[in-house]
Amino acid sequence: MLLQITQGSAIISVLAVVLALIAGGIMIAATDDGVQAASGYFFARPGDTFVAIWQAVSGAYGALFQGSIFNFGAPTFARAIRPLTETLTFATPLIAAGLGVALAFRIGMFNIGGRGQMLMASAAAGWVAFGLDLPPVIHMLVALLAGIMAGSLWAGIAGFLKARTGAHEVIVTIMLNYVAFYLVSWMLRTPGLLQAPGSSNPKTPAMKETAILPDLLGPQFNLHLGFVLVIIATVVVWWILNRSSLGFQFRAVGENPAAARVAGISVPRMYVYGMLLAGGLVGLAGVNQVLGTVTTGFSSDIDAGIGFDAITVALLGRSTPWGTFAAGILFGAFKAGGFSMQAAEQVPIEIVTVVQALIVLFIAAPPLVRTIFGLPSPERDRRRAEKARRKELKAQSDKSQEVAA
Template sequence: MSQPTVPPVESGPPVASPPEPSDSSVAEPRWHGVMREIVGGSAMISVLAVVLAMVAGGILIALTDDKVTAAAGYFFARPADLFKAVWDSVSGAYTSLFQGAVYNFRRPGFIAGIKPLTETLTFATPLIAAGLGVGLAFRVGLFNIGGRGQMLIAAACAGWVSWSFELPYGLHLILAVAAGIIGGAVWGGIVGLLKARTGAHEVIVTIMLNFVALYLISFMLKTPGLLQAPGSNNPKTPAALPTAVFPDLLGPQFNLHWGFIFVIAATVYVWYLLNRSNLGFQFRAVGENPNAARVAGISVNKMYVYAMLLSGGLVGLAGVAQVLGTVTTGFSSGIDAGIGFDAITVALLGRSKPWGIFFAGILFGAFKAGGFAMQASEGIPIDIVVVIQSLIVLFIAAPPLVRAVFHLPKPSGVRLRRPRAQTAAVTK
C-alpha cells in the first residue's frame, strides 16, 4: 500500500522576533541631548556655582549678625522673630551689594544712580585683562600664577614712560600702554623660554618671578633716579603726566576710563586668536595633548614661549590700567592689589573662554564695588565677599557636587546616537 502523500506546507519568510529594547537600540530625541548639554554644561555649572556661593554667603551673613543671634536666644517663644531677623540681615546685605555695584535707587536722578555700575566696570577692567592672560595660558596647558610680577613690571614700565617724557597726548598714551604691555610680555616670556629650553615648571618659575619683581620694584621705589619721586623719601613714584592718562569714558563725574575700551578690544582679540587663527588652533592643540600636537608637526616649545608672551602682555595691560587709569598720582609696590591672583578665579569662572572671562570679571568687579557699600551701610565685614569668591572657586572645581545639589544630568559630550536602521542605511 502506498503511503498517503502529505501536501507540502507553504513556508513564508521567516518572522524575526521583536528585539528586546535596550539603551543602544533606542534613539534619544535630539532635543533631549541639546537640553542635557545646556542644563548640565559648563556654563550652567558656573552660574549655579555663583548661586551656591551666594546662598552660603547669606548663611554666613546671618550667623554673624547680632540681631539674628539675639532672636535665636528666644526662638521657641517667638520663632517668627528669628526668620524675620535672618531675612532682614541677608536681604539688607545683598540689597546694599546691588546698590553699590549696579544701581542705587536712593540717589536722585539716573546719572547719580548709575554711578555704582561705572565703579563696577572700573574695578572689572584690570580683572578682565589679567583674567584673559591667565585664561590664554590655561588653554595652552600652562598655569600662569605670575600675574603679580607681570603687573608690577608692566606698571613700572608704563609709569616710567608716563612721567619721563613730554609728548603729544595721543602718542604719549600709546607709548605708555605699549611699554607696559611689552614689560609684562617680557616677564611672562621668561617663563615660557625657561619651560621650553630647560623644562622648568611654570608654576615654580612664576612664583619665584613674583618675588623677584616685588623686591626689584621695591628697591627701585626707594632709589632716587629710578622710580622714586624726586625730593620724596616715600617709596612712591611721581604722578603720571596728563598726556599719558586714560581719558574719562563718561565724563569727569565717573571714574570709568578708556582702559575699559582697551579691555573690550583685548577680549575680541583673544577670541579671534583662539577661535579663528592658525596660531590659536596650535595653542588649543597643545593644550589638549602636547604629545599628539608634537606628532602632528607643531612646535610645542615655540607655542609655550608664544603663549607666555601673550599671557604676560595681557596681564601687563591690567597693570597699565591700574597706573594710567585708576591710580594717576603715583603708585607703590602694592599697585597689583591682589589682581594677579584674583585673575585665576576669574579665568576659572569664565572657563578660560574670552567672553566668559569678560563677564566673570564684571561679576567680580561688582563684588569689589558692592562689598564696600555693604560694609558701609550694613556693617558687614568685607571679608564675606572674599569668602563668596573662594566658595565660587570651590564649587567650580567640583562640578559633581553642583550637579548633585541641583540634580543636573551629566552632559554626554558625544554626538547623539542614531537608530540602528538609520546607522545601517548610512553605512550602506
C-alpha cells in the same frame, strides 16, 4: 583635570555662583546681631528669627546691588548709575588679567605670575608716564606699549624656560612674582629710578596729564578709556583662539601636546608665544592701574591682588574670552558693592572675599555641584549615548540579516 576645571560646562559656573551666594547669605545671617538676638528666643517665637534672617540677607545683598549696579535712592540719574561705572572701573584690570590667565589655560599652562607681570608692567608704564615729556596722545600710547611689552617679556621668561628646559611654569611664575616685587620695591626706594624726587617714601611721582587714560563719561565718573581697551582685547583674544591658525595650534597643544607634536606643531614655540601674549594681557591690567586708577603715583602694592583674582575670573569664565569678560564684571561688582554693603549694613567686607573663594571651590568640584542640584553626570550621559548607539547598530545588523535571508 585642568581641562575639566577650566573648560567645563557653563552651567557649573552659574550654579557655583549661586551656591557661593547662598553660603555667603548663611554667613551674613550668622554674624548679624539681630539674628543672634532673635535666635535667643527661637522656640518661643521662631518667626522673629526667620524675619531677622531675611532682613539681614536681603539688606546686605540689596546694598551690594545698589553699590554695584544702580542706586535707587540717588537724587539724580548720574548719581544713580555711578555704581555701575565703578563696577566697570574695578572690572577693567580684572578682565585684562583674566584674559591673560585664560589664554595660558587654553595652551595647558597655569599662569600664576600675574602679580609679577603687573608689577613690571606698572613700573615700565609708570616710568614712561612720569619720566618722559611727549605730546598727549603719543605719550599715552608709548606708556601703554611699554607696560604691555614689560608684562609680555616677564611672562615670556616662564614660557622660554618651559620650552627649553621643561621647567614647570607654576614654580617659575611664583618665583618671578617675588623677583618682580622686590625689584620694584628696590626701584621705588632708589632715587633716579621710580622714587619721586626729594621724597623718602617708596612711591613714584604723579603721572603726567599727557599719559593718563582719558575719562569716558566725564570727570564725575572714574570710568576711563581702559574699559574700551579691554573690550578690544577680548575681541582680539576671541579672534585669535577661534579664527586664527595660531589659536588652533594653541588649542591643539592645550588638548594634547603629544598629538600636536605629531601633527607638526612646534609645542615649545607655542609655549613661548602663548606666555608672551598672556603676559601682554596681564600687563594691560597693570597699565590700567597706573594710567587710569592710581595716577597720583603708586607703590609696590599697585597690583592690589588683581594678579591672583584673575585666576578666579578665568576659572569662572571657563577660559573663554567672553566668559572671562562676564566674570570680570561680576567680580568688579563684588568689589564695588562690597564697600557699600559694609557701610550700609555693617557686613564684614571679608565675606565678599569668602564668596569669591567659594566660587573657586565649587568650580573645582563639578561633581559636588551636580549632586547638590541633581544634574546628570556627563560620563553617565556618554554611557547612555554609547548604549543607544550600540542598540541602534545591533538593530540595523539584525535588519540586514533578515533582508539577506
